Amino acid sequence: MRVMVLGGDGFCGWPTALHLSAHGHDVTIVDNLVRRRIDDELGAGSLTPIATPAERLAAWHEVSGNPLGFVELDVAADYHALTELLADERPDAVVxxxxxxxxxxxMKSPAHKRYTVDNNVTATHNVLVALAAVSPGTHLVHLGTMGVYGYESVPADLPEGYLTVTYPDREGRPRSREILYPTRPGSVYHLTKSLDQLLFAFYARNDGLHVTDLHQGIVWGTQTPQTGRDPRLINRFDYDGDFGTVLNRFLVEAAIGHPLTVHGTGGQTRAFININDTVECIRLAVESGDRLDDGRVRVMNQLTQTHRVSDLAGLVSSATGAAIVRVANPRDEADENALAARNDQLLGLGLDPILLTEDLLLAEVGLARRYADRVRRSAIPAVSYWNDSRRTAAATTEPDHSAPAASDIAGGAR
Ligand SMILES: NC(=O)c1ccc[n+]([C@@H]2O[C@H](COP(=O)([O-])OP(=O)(O)OC[C@H]3O[C@@H](n4cnc5c(N)ncnc54)[C@H](O)[C@@H]3O)[C@@H](O)[C@H]2O)c1
Structure with missing residues (x-):
């Protein structure tokens, strides 16, 4: 299949592009490289030394014999270029x-809130409008988040995207209908994913677009068999207080002898998935695009396990001897919650989950130790406070993504 991967230079996108290419798909990456510029803004790069896009593409061609396309394009800002690209390529799927x-x-500042909404909602809407205009048969596979469901403890397993509700009609007779599961976003980022859901529902119904929305858990791990084939293919690994996800952050902390920083009581339960399962789920979603219902977005929960944050810290601590420290929670969230969710659809498509084991954790700590000299300890604490009064004045400056992108992509660009 011909597959376009928007955001294919990022943590999930890069290994997905390689996984799809290794499975015989013809892959073109589209990315504006803004994530690399955010590294500069935050002064905290990837733990792993990531190669330039041109080096990555050349390395993959060398080791696999498969070419990857690369187009530097801002999906939110360059609607016309995006439309032309889709009209030229007419991909079977866009991820x-x-x-x-x-x-x-x-949540860093008013400017970061506005950037996140402007970028995310406009990017998603541009993709939908462009597909409806020039390539309506393309299957769109979007990465959403389990966070749209919110983190209230509910006495049921979270369903996959939809809820059947019953209500009395005017005569008092019971009626039922399916609705999107009510969202309860806990941050502006999660809010954009909730807004994305409505855009998908509208364009599926109005324009007949084929859409799969994957509600993904927190991703842990770094490498896949493909990214491990050459040092130039290494995946990025975020450990800083903004982009470092909880388990990956604990693993780096353990590797450098920093206490594991548990926010609040650590009683928060969250959904998780290993990066190798992420890339496999996306392949399964892409290759099953012929199974969608007309007019209805397919929502699949992309998680394999749920864990309590304090349990994860305990696991990493007992495997490595790291100390655990409780720090004030910068987020506005419940101290404790229960969470269980269905993932029948991806299991039904053949997902064979990789479960968290001490061996896998130690392998990640080993990788982190290899690059420990690249860690900026001052970047580890999470200092973006949800509550305005605790925010520092410095955090209110505008994010500046205007610096030129890595200028050496021409070799691999098309
Ligand atoms: N990492 C996780 O734990 C996780 C969990 C759940 C869902 N997700 C979702 O998966 C997706 C990918 O996450 P990730 O961890 O790979 O993030 P990432 O920041 O590493 O990658 C995102 C990529 O998109 C690119 N990008 C952003 N805006 C763009 C634009 N306007 N035009 C073109 N390119 C643009 C960035 O440069 C970057 O390469 C996100 O949508 C995220 O919400 C991730």
Whole structure:
């Protein structure tokens, strides 16, 4: 299949592009490289030394014999270029990762809130409008988040996107209908994913677009068999207080002898998935595009396990001897919650989950130790506060993404 991966230079997008290419798909990456510029803004780069896009593409061609396309394009700002590209390529599937994905970053300041909404909602809407205009048969696979469901404890397993509700009609007879599961976003980032859902529902119904929305858990791990084939293919690994997700942050902390920083009581339960399962789920979603219902978005929960944050810290601590420290929670969230969710659809398509084991955790700590000299300890604490009064004045400056992108992509660009 011909597949376009929007946001294919990022943490999930890069290994997905390689996984799809290794499975015989013809892949073109589209990315504006803004994530690399946010590294500069935050002064905290990837733990792993990531190669330039041109080096990555050349390395993949060398080791696999498969060419990858690359187009530097801002999906939110360059609607006309996006439309032309889709009209030229008419991909069978578009995988859409091209959004600002850090909840803490989205809450840093008024400017970061506005950037996150402008970038994410406009990017998604541009893709939908462009597909409806020039390639309505393309299957859109979007990465959403389990966070749209909110983190209230509910006495049921979260369903996959929809809820059947019953209500009395005017005569008092019971009626029922399916609705999108009510969202309860906990940050501006999660809010954009909730807004994305409505855009998908509208364009599926109005224009007959084929859409799969994957509600993904927090991703842990770094490498896949493909990114491990050459040092130039290494995946990015975020450990900082804005982009570092909880388990990856604990693993880096353990590797450098920093206490594991648990926010609040650590009683928060969250959904997780290993990066190798992420890339496989996306392949399964892409290759099953012929199974969609007309006019209805397919929502699949992309998680394999749920864990309590304090349990994760305990696991990493007992495997590595790291100390645990409780720090004030910068987020506005419940101290404790229960969480269980269905993932029948991806299991039904053949997902064979990778479960968290001490061996896998130690392998990640080993990788982190290899690059420990690249860690900026001052970047580890999460200092984006949800509550305005605790925010520092410095955090109110505008995010500046205007610096020129890595200028050496021409070799691999098309
Ligand atoms: N990492 C996780 O734990 C996680 C969990 C759940 C869902 N997700 C979702 O998966 C997707 C990818 O996440 P990630 O961790 O790979 O993030 P990432 O920041 O590493 O990658 C996103 C990529 O999109 C690009 N991008 C952003 N805006 C763009 C635009 N307007 N035009 C073109 N490119 C743009 C960035 O440059 C970057 O390469 C996100 O939408 C995120 O919400 C991630």
């Amino acid at each position: 859409h990762f091209a959004e600002q994905r850090a909840a803490p970053y989205s």
